[in-house]
Amino acid sequence: MADALLDVDGLDVVYDIRDATGRAVRRLHALSDISLVLERGEAIGVVGESGSGKSTLARTIVGLVTPTKGHIRIDGKELPNRRGSAARHGIQMIFQDHTATLNPFQTVGRILDEVIALWRPGMAKQQRRQQAVSLLGKVGLDAEALERHPHAFSGGQRQRISIARALATEPRLLICDEPTSALDVSIQAQILDLFADLKREGYALLFISHNLAVVNRIAERIIVMQGGRIVEQGDTSATIRTPSHPYTRKLVASAPRLSDRGTLLASVQARSDNPEEQEKTR
Ligand SMILES: Nc1ncnc2c1ncn2[C@@H]1O[C@H](COP(=O)(O)OP(=O)(O)OP(=O)(O)O)[C@@H](O)[C@H]1O
Numbered sequence: 436m437a438d439a440l441l442d443v444d445g446l447d448v449v450y451d452i453r454d455a456t457g458r459a460v461r462r463l464h465a466l467s468d469i470s471l472v473l474e475r476g477e478a479i480g481v482v483g484e485s486g487s488g489k490s491t492l493a494r495t496i497v498g499l500v501t502p503t504k505g506h507i508r509i510d511g512k513e514l515p516n517r518r519g520s521a522a523r524h525g526i527q528m529i530f531q532d533h534t535a536t537l538n539p540f541q542t543v544g545r546i547l548d549e550v551i552a553l554w555r556p557g558m559a560k561q562q563r564r565q566q567a568v569s570l571l572g573k574v575g576l577d578a579e580a581l582e583r584h585p586h587a588f589s590g591g592q593r594q595r596i597s598i599a600r601a602l603a604t605e606p607r608l609l610i611c612d613e614p615t616s617a618l619d620v621s622i623q624a625q626i627l628d629l630f631a632d633l634k635r636e637g638y639a640l641l642f643i644s645h646n647l648a649v650v651n652r653i654a655e656r657i658i659v660m661q662g663g664r665i666v667e668q669g670d671t672s673a674t675i676r677t678p679s680h681p682y683t684r685k686l687v688a689s690a691p692r693l694s695d696r697g698t699l700l701a702s703v704q705a706r707s708d709n710p711e712e713q714e715k716t717r
């Protein structure tokens with residue numbers, strides 16, 4: 436069998452909890468024995484209560500947190516745990532707080548150009564501009580955005596810009612940590628459509644969310660975390676229909692508001708009945 440795009444094997448992360456003076460007072464086991472495999476072009480959703488270790492998992496994969504144990508392999512090769520090495524191996528992370536990652540003093544053109552120039556050192560200026568326009572097109576923004584600063588955009592548009600910037604490094608895997616939770620519902624839906632499009636284009640996604648309905652829409656497989664462990668994983672629709680772990684059952688029962696529940700279950704049903712519907716189901 437060909438090597439998986441991402442293979443996480445037996446990952447442990449322990450944080451030192453420090454007091455005000457910086458002295459380590461206790462240790463917190465944030466991830467315990469996490470293993471998962473993500474194939475090319477596949478989307479896996481990661482759900483779990485606050486503090487269950489979802490962001491720690493994402494940050495460890497991209498090298499922002501050093502694991503105490505375990506392996507992270509890309510295409511079967513061990514990924515060095517260093518900042519920047521994930522990007523070089525085709526992994527990009529999209530953060531929830533996109534405002535913190537876009538320099539307010541630069542135009543969008545400059546923000547994109549810096550990444551493109553770093554990524555493709557030989558590329559001429561005019562070509563880089565074309566590349567920036569094409570990236571904006573992918574996220575549904577037009578060339579006019581190049582001349583404007585981040586503050587001149589709405590929250591949803593800024594999230595699109597940060598996605599365009601992530602795409603500038605030509606990643607194969609996007610790790611998205613609650614990428615829509617700061618947005619209002621209608622903008623959330625647009626950004627989710629964008630992720631669905633990116634998935635159709637062949638990007639693999641590791642999609643972290645509190646929201647089961649969101650994961651159901653984006654990801655064919657789901658991982659449920661609790662207390663730093665994976666307590667259940669499998670096909671998303673099947674897991675939502677017949678959750679086996681008590682925590683997953685609780686999540687299914689409580690996640691969608693009652694008014695959303697019919698939609699969620701109807702969409703699960705449509706996905707399981709008709710594979711073509713899976714593409715269209717929102
Ligand atoms: N840098 C850190 N130092 C110490 N403890 C940390 C650090 N980052 C996270 N933690 C702790 O690790 C645990 C897992 O945190 P993490 O941010 O991964 O959870 P999460 O599932 O992403 O939660 P949320 O849904 O609220 O974003 C929590 O108990 C958190 O307090």
Ligand SMILES: [Mg+2]
Nearest residue numbers: 489490491612
């Ligand atoms: Mg988090």
